[in-house]
Amino acid sequence: xxESIEKELRKFGLSSYEAKxxxxxxxxxxxxxxxxxxxxxIPQPRVYDVVRRLERRGLVVVAEGHPARYxxxxxxxxxxxxxxxxxxxxxxxxxxxxxxxxxxxxxxxSVADIVRxxxxxxxxTATENLIKEAKYEFLFAGYCHTLRRYRExxxxxxxxxxxxAILYDxxxxxxxIFGEVxxxxxxxxxxxxADRRRLVVVPRWWEPEPPAPLGFFTENKFLIHILGEYYLFxxxxxxxxxxxxxxxxxxxxxxxxxPRATDYIDIAFDKRYAVRVKVNGIDTKTRKNVVIIGDxxxxxxxxxxxxxxxxxxxxxxxVVTVGGWEAYLEDIEAETIEVEVLRKK
Numbered sequence: 001x002x003e004s005i006e007k008e009l010r011k012f013g014l015s016s017y018e019a020k021x022x023x024x025x026x027x028x029x030x031x032x033x034x035x036x037x038x039x040x041x042i043p044q045p046r047v048y049d050v051v052r053r054l055e056r057r058g059l060v061v062v063a064e065g066h067p068a069r070y071x072x073x074x075x076x077x078x079x080x081x082x083x084x085x086x087x088x089x090x091x092x093x094x095x096x097x098x099x100x101x102x103x104x105x106x107x108x109x110s111v112a113d114i115v116r117x118x119x120x121x122x123x124x125t126a127t128e129n130l131i132k133e134a135k136y137e138f139l140f141a142g143y144c145h146t147l148r149r150y151r152e153x154x155x156x157x158x159x160x161x162x163x164x165a166i167l168y169d170x171x172x173x174x175x176x177i178f179g180e181v182x183x184x185x186x187x188x189x190x191x192x193x194a195d196r197r198r199l200v201v202v203p204r205w206w207e208p209e210p211p212a213p214l215g216f217f218t219e220n221k222f223l224i225h226i227l228g229e230y231y232l233f234x235x236x237x238x239x240x241x242x243x244x245x246x247x248x249x250x251x252x253x254x255x256x257x258x259p260r261a262t263d264y265i266d267i268a269f270d271k272r273y274a275v276r277v278k279v280n281g282i283d284t285k286t287r288k289n290v291v292i293i294g295d296x297x298x299x300x301x302x303x304x305x306x307x308x309x310x311x312x313x314x315x316x317x318x319v320v321t322v323g324g325w326e327a328y329l330e331d332i333e334a335e336t337i338e339v340e341v342l343r344k345k
Contacts, residue, residue: 005019005023006019006020006023007019009022009023010241011239011240011241012079012082012083012238013086013237013238014054014057015050015053015263015266015301016266016267016270017040017042017046017050017266018050018053018054020040020041020042021036021040021042021047021050021051021054021060021070022054022059022060022072023040024036024039024040025060025070025071025072026072026075027039029071030063030069030070030071031069031070032067032068032069032070033047033048033051033067033068033070034067036051036070045298046298049298049300049301051070053301057082058073058078058081058082058085059072059073059078059079059082060072060073061073086234086237086238089233089234090186090234090235090238093229093230093234113218113220113223114216114217114218114220114223115216115217115218116214116215116216117200117202117213117214117215117216117217118213118214119213120209120210120213122215123200123202123213123215124149126200126215126217127150127192127200128150128153129198130192130194130198130199130200130217131150131153131154131157131192131194132153132156133194133195133197133198134157134161134194134195135161135194135195135254136161136162136195136254136255136256136336137161137162137163137164137193137194137195137196137254137255137256137257137260138154138157138161138162138163138164138192138193138194138195139163139164139191139192139193139194139228139231139257140154140163140164140165140166140178140191140192141165141166141167141168141184141188141189141190141191141192141231141235142166142167142168142188142189142190142191142192142202142205143167143168143169143171143190143205143206144167144169144170144171144173144174145207145208146190146205147165147167147171147173147174148171148173149208151173151177154177154178155177160252160253160254161254162179162180162245162253162254162255162260162261162264163177163178163179163180164178164179164180164181164182164236164260165178165180165181165182166182166183166184166231166235166236166239167181167182167183167184167242168184168185168186168187168188169185170183174242175242175243178243179243179244179245179253180243180244180245180260181241181242181243182235182236182239182240182241182242183239183240183242184235184238184239184240187206188235189201189202189203189204189205190202190203190205190215191227191230191231191235193224193227193228193231195256196221196224196228196256196257196325197219197224198217198218198219198224199216199217199218199219199223199224199227200215200216200217201215201216201227202214202215202216203215225325225326228257228325232257232259232260233259244267245264245267246267246271247264247267247268247271247273247339247341248341249273249341249342249343250340250341250342251340251341252338252339252340252341253338253339253341254336254337254338254339255336255337255338255339256334256335256336256337257324258309258310258311258322258323258324258325258334258337259301259309259324261277261311261337261339262299262300262301262309262311263301264339265277265296265299265311265339266299266301268339268341269299272344273341273342273343273344274295274296274341274342274343274344275295275296275339275340275341275342276293276294276295276296276339276340276342277293277294277295277296277311277313277322277337277338277339277340278291278292278293278337278338278340279291279292279293279311279313279322279332279334279336279337279338280334280335280336281322281332281333281334281335281336282332282333282335283331283332284323284327284328284329284330284331284332284333285331290332292313292315292320292322292332293315294313294314294315294316294320295313295314295342296311296312296313296314297312297313297314297319298312299311299312300312309323309324310322310323310324310327310330311334311337320332322334322337
């Protein structure tokens with residue numbers, strides 16, 4: 001029963017530790033961090049971050065004291081508010097995306113910013129080139145008929161490239177070619193992103209052959225940033241998990257989006273593995289390109305609301321904090337993250 005509840009809570013975007021902590025607080029009542037770690041089966045050093053994320057989601061309150069105590073809020077109220085909040089975010093983000101692309105269309109921006117794709121041939125060409133260029137991470141959101149159209153190319157993407165699919169309808173074959181597969185039943189835009197460098201979006205591709213095909217291709221970082229946020233924190237965070245990639249000993253996996261890398265590392269930690277990373281990025285103080293290699297000591301996972309996602313990496317020079325795109329509080333702004341799964345020392 002408990003495992004079933006935790007599994008359902010994961011569909012709200014909670015991590016494994018967040019779900020365990022929330023269920024334990026509901027079952028046993030208020031607890032200190034020590035008590036919660038024991039009852040929920042969470043490592044003591046992870047409790048603070050887990051509870052703070054639950055607090056930001058409106059699921060838990062913290063009563064300050066010596067020691068502090070944690071309380072779970074009433075599920076019918078707190079979970080309903082969480083759903084309503086994310087539905088509003090989804091609607092607002094979707095409207096913002098469409099307005100941005102409409103503005104580009106009306107202003108007839110230069111090819112350097114965005115290219116209008118006004119035929120299936122041009123959509124196919126841009127999409128096929130994008131898939132072939134994926135070297136670190138490939139993200140897909142759309143319908144089964146679209147995935148089937150490009151399946152052969154997606155299957156050729158090397159295994160070390162991380163892949164995520166968010167499906168708007170049923171598509172069982174996705175689990176054979178993507179490491180992470182989720183379901184979000186909406187009429188949404190078809191989105192394909194390769195390495196945070198190339199983007200194809202087709203706003204209304206609800207049928208295999210749209211009557212008036214219109215899509216957009218861009219390498220504009222600003223637009224890719226917007227669609228990347230939409231993909232990760234609206235579509236992905238609040239979709240139903242169908243399949244999560246299980247890290248395997250000795251495996252290497254590449255990422256460009258830090259939230260997906262931290263989720264993968266979190267699962268590796270749950271399975272008692274150690275994790276080493278190679279991060280190519282920018283020093284946030286000097287703005288120079290840097291490469292760091294080290295073992296991940298811990299992670300801090302965030303969401304659209306709090307924006308805090310980081311890695312704590314132990315290097316020969318000490319612990320280095322790694323943030324995502326436009327990080328400034330951390331030591332390194334990550335451009336690419338290569339993850340290696342190791343046996344725990």
